[in-house]
Amino acid sequence: xxxxxxxxxxxxxxxxxxxxxxxxxxxxxxxxxxxxxxxxxxxxxxxxxxxxxxxxxxxxxxxxxxxxxxxxxxxxxxxxxxxxxxxxxxxxxxxxxxxxxxxxxxxxxxxxxxxx
Amino acid sequence: xxxxxxxxxxxxxxxxxxxxxxxxxxxxxxxxxxxxxxxxxxxxxxxxxxxxxxxxxxxxxxxxxxxxxxxxxxxxxxxxxxxxxxxxxxxxxxxxxxxxxxxxxxxxxxxxxx
Numbered sequence: 001x002x003x004x005x006x007x008x009x010x011x012x013x014x015x016x017x018x019x020x021x022x023x024x025x026x027x028x029x030x031x032x033x034x035x036x037x038x039x040x041x042x043x044x045x046x047x048x049x050x051x052x053x054x055x056x057x058x059x060x061x062x063x064x065x066x067x068x069x070x071x072x073x074x075x076x077x078x079x080x081x082x083x084x085x086x087x088x089x090x091x092x093x094x095x096x097x098x099x100x101x102x103x104x105x106x107x108x109x110x111x112x113x114x115x116x
Numbered sequence: 117x118x119x120x121x122x123x124x125x126x127x128x129x130x131x132x133x134x135x136x137x138x139x140x141x142x143x144x145x146x147x148x149x150x151x152x153x154x155x156x157x158x159x160x161x162x163x164x165x166x167x168x169x170x171x172x173x174x175x176x177x178x179x180x181x182x183x184x185x186x187x188x189x190x191x192x193x194x195x196x197x198x199x200x201x202x203x204x205x206x207x208x209x210x211x212x213x214x215x216x217x218x219x220x221x222x223x224x225x226x227x228x229x230x
Contacts, residue, residue: 009156034218043206043221044159090158103174104219106151108158 002027004093006107013081014115021076021110023065023091033074034092034104035065044090050074061085086114118142122207122222129197129229137192137225139207147210148190149219152176152203159206165190197229 005024013019025031035047048059055067065076074091091107123138141148149164151174161174165184179201181193190209194201204226208219 004158006158036221043223044208044219045221046218049218103161103164106159108156 002031002093002095002105004091004105004107006089006091006110008110009108010111010113012113012115015083016080019076019078019081019085019112021089021091021112023074023076023107024072025074025091025093025105026072027093027095029095031093031095033065033067035059035063035074035076036090036092036106038088038090038109040087047076047089081112081114083114083116085112087112120207120209120220120222122205122225124225125223127225127227129194129227131197131199131229133197134193134195135197137194137205137207137227139190139192139222140188141190141207141209141220142188143209143211143220144187145209145211145220146187147217148184149174149208150180150182150190150192151206151208152201153206153224154203162192162205194227197227199229201227202229203227 003026007022033050036044037047038044048057050057050067057065063078088109088111090109092104094104120141146167150162151159153159160176163182165171171182204224206224207222210217210219
C-alpha cells in the first residue's frame with residue numbers, strides 16, 4: 001500500500017527565513033503528487049501539484065516543490081516565508097494513469113509557525 | 117460557484133445519538149469522499165463514491181454509512197456516535213480522470229461526541 005511520510009511535525013521559523021518541508025512516499029509505480037495547505041480554521045486548498053514533465057513545480061504564493069524520483073521525495077520549498085504562511089501543510093500522493101478512481105493518501109501534516 | 121458545501125460547521129452529540137453530515141457540490145464531479153482529520157494523523161479516508169449509486173469503504177469506515185443517490189450530494193451518517201468519532205470531518209470532490217486531478221474540499225464539520 002502506498003504511504004506518505006512527513007518527518008517534520010512542527011516547524012517554527014522567523015519571517016524571511018527559508019523553508020523546506022520534507023515529503024517521502026513509498027510506492028514503486030508512477031504517482032501524482034500534491035501539496036495542500038490548511039490555514040487556521042479553514043479547509044484544505046491545493047498549493048501545487050505534479051503530474052508529469054518538469055520535476056520542479058511552481059505553486060501559488062511563491063511555493064515550489066521538486067520531485068526527485070530516485071529519492072521518492074517531493075519536498076516543498078519557499079525562499080522567504082511570511083507570517084501569513086502560518087498553516088498546516090499536507091503532502092499527498094495517488095497513482096497515475098491507472099484509470100478509474102485512485103485513492104489519495106495524505107501525510108500526517110506539518111504545522112508551520114512563522115514568527116514576525 | 118459554491119464548490120463543496122458542508123453542513124453543519126459545528127455539532128455536539130451525546131454518545132449513542134445518530135446524525136447526518138451533509139455534503140453537496142455543484143461542480144458535477146463524479147468522485148466524492150469523506151475524510152476525518154485528527155491531530156498527528158493527517159486525513160484518513162472514511163468512504164468514497166465514484167458516481168451516483170456507487171460507494172466503497174476507505175481506511176476507517178467503521179461506525180459510518182454513506183449513500184450517493186445524486187451526483188451532487190454525499191451525506192455521511194453516524195449511526196451511534198462514540199467519543200472516538202470526535203474529529204473534524206472534510207468532504208471532498210474531484211473529477212474522475214484517473215489520478216491526475218486535484219480534490220476540492222469543503223469547510224469542514226467539527227464534531228464533538230460527549
